[in-house]
Amino acid sequence: MTIDAMQFNARLPQPHLEKISPGLPPLSPMAPDNETLSRLVQKIENRTAVIGIVGLGYVGLPLLLRYAYGGFKVVGFDIDDDKVGKLNQGESYIEHISTRSIREVSERGMEATSDFSRIAEADALIVCVPTPLNAYREPDLSYILGTTEALIPYMRIGQVLSLESTTYPGTTEEELRPRLEGKGFQVGEDVFLVFSPEREDPGNPDFKTRSIPKIVGGSTRSCQKAGLALYGAAVDTVVPVSSTRAAELTKLLENIHRAVNIGLVNEMKIIADRMGIDIYEVIHAAATKPFGFTPYFPGPGLGGHCIPIDPFYLTWKARQYGLHTRFIELAGEINNDMPAWVINKISDALNDRGMSIKGSRILILGITYKKNVDDMRESPSVRLMEMLREKGAIISYSDPHVPVFPKMREHHFDLNSAPLTRETIASQDLLLLATNHTAFDYDFIQKHAKVIVDTRGVYLEHQANVIKS
Secondary structure, three states: OOOOOHHHHHOOOOOOOOOOOOOOOOOOOOOOOOOHHHEEEEEHHHHOEEEEEEEEOOOOOHHHHHHHOOOEEEEEOOOHHHHHHHHHHHOOOOOOOOOOHHHHHHHOOEEEEHHHHHOOOOEEEEOOOOOOOOOOOOOOOHHHHHHHHHHHHHHHOOEEEEEOOOOOOOOHHHHHHHHHOOOOOOEOOOOEEEEEEOOOOOOOOOOOOOOOEEEEEEHHHHHHHHHHHHHHHOOOOEEOOOOOOHHHHHHHHHHHHHHHHHHHHHHHHHHHHHOOOHHHHHHHHHHOOOOOOOOOOOOOOOOOOOOOOOOHHHHHHHHHHOOOOHHHHHHHHHHHHHHHHHHHHHHHHHHHOOOOOOEEEEEEOOOOOOOOOOOOOOHHHHHHHHHHHHOOOEEEEEOOOOOOOOOOOOOOOOEEOOOOOOHHHHHEEEEEOOOOOOOHHHHHHHHHHHOOOOOOOOOOOOOEEEEEO
């Protein structure tokens, strides 16, 4: 059922402001510091503000939908004309975002464009662009800086600019603010600068954009108020922090916490394997403790746009302060070594059958970075495919979420997803279970496979043709 904007807005609860940082100004009532801020906040509160989302990928597109469903006029900006065209035709290009939802927000007035001269139409600009690493595993800010340079010529007094891209502490103040001020804007008076890190988890049915608390750090007190108004109109809970730097570090801590714990359990996996102990049995047993333990599970390597990359943003910045992040870097080394560990397991499995990797037919089950999504960013499955190809294996893959291997900046395979028939499975020398999609029929696969290397702990019971990695 489609409901109109007035009905939708009437159902919206007031956002909860959660104060966690000492020394912050009172959050309520949020009295604006100047007339420019007052007008901006009023437009956001009465939903006459135009929201501009810059970068329409896995972060930007859900945010676009959230504001559009919240009754705002939304304009999406992207340099990819293919994405822009699909959105304007009412089509989705992300699996977990339905075409129906795109059509609904199009009916509400959502537009997509690659024409950055329309930036002036927006009252709020939210930047959601990639922050990869360069060849030396150092931060690559080219997307952030290039986007900022493209925005500034068309910006005007009265706008709020929020950066959501994960980055090192200081980026907002050291890179964005000087560029704004260099164009004559007074930050906190003319325009308002915010950092609010994205927290999207593609494919997670339990948490959506609206229900995930939003961290907000402003460049000034007025910027903070603009940011709280902007995100308070779209999400249930906003969490103010004392600065953009604190917000930037918050995001890094969240993902480094996961990277370090995954590194720990990956190392434990190697130890357990040498001792002949099933690490998954140990993890599940430990998880019965009702306090003091959080289960993390090993895998073939880190994937996604955040966890494999974010630790390097902090280690790079820490070196400017004369600090060596040994703990974080050690976890990174362990996680980066996991694909090589899997290759060794594959080699051993084939050797036991009098075969080598070279010339063997190997089918990869699942090539996205995690289960039940179509997101290929930093997928360890693809790295494993390349390593196996380099060793002479005949590679194929099966993934219900990726029917055709996509165009990627660094990886190239001319392959389509293979159907998991009895004949296909039986014709392979080895199956590598790299991503544990729920759509796979694991009993059927195990019944017809010669040998399976399981990197995800799907087969908890002992099976003669399953090797855990």
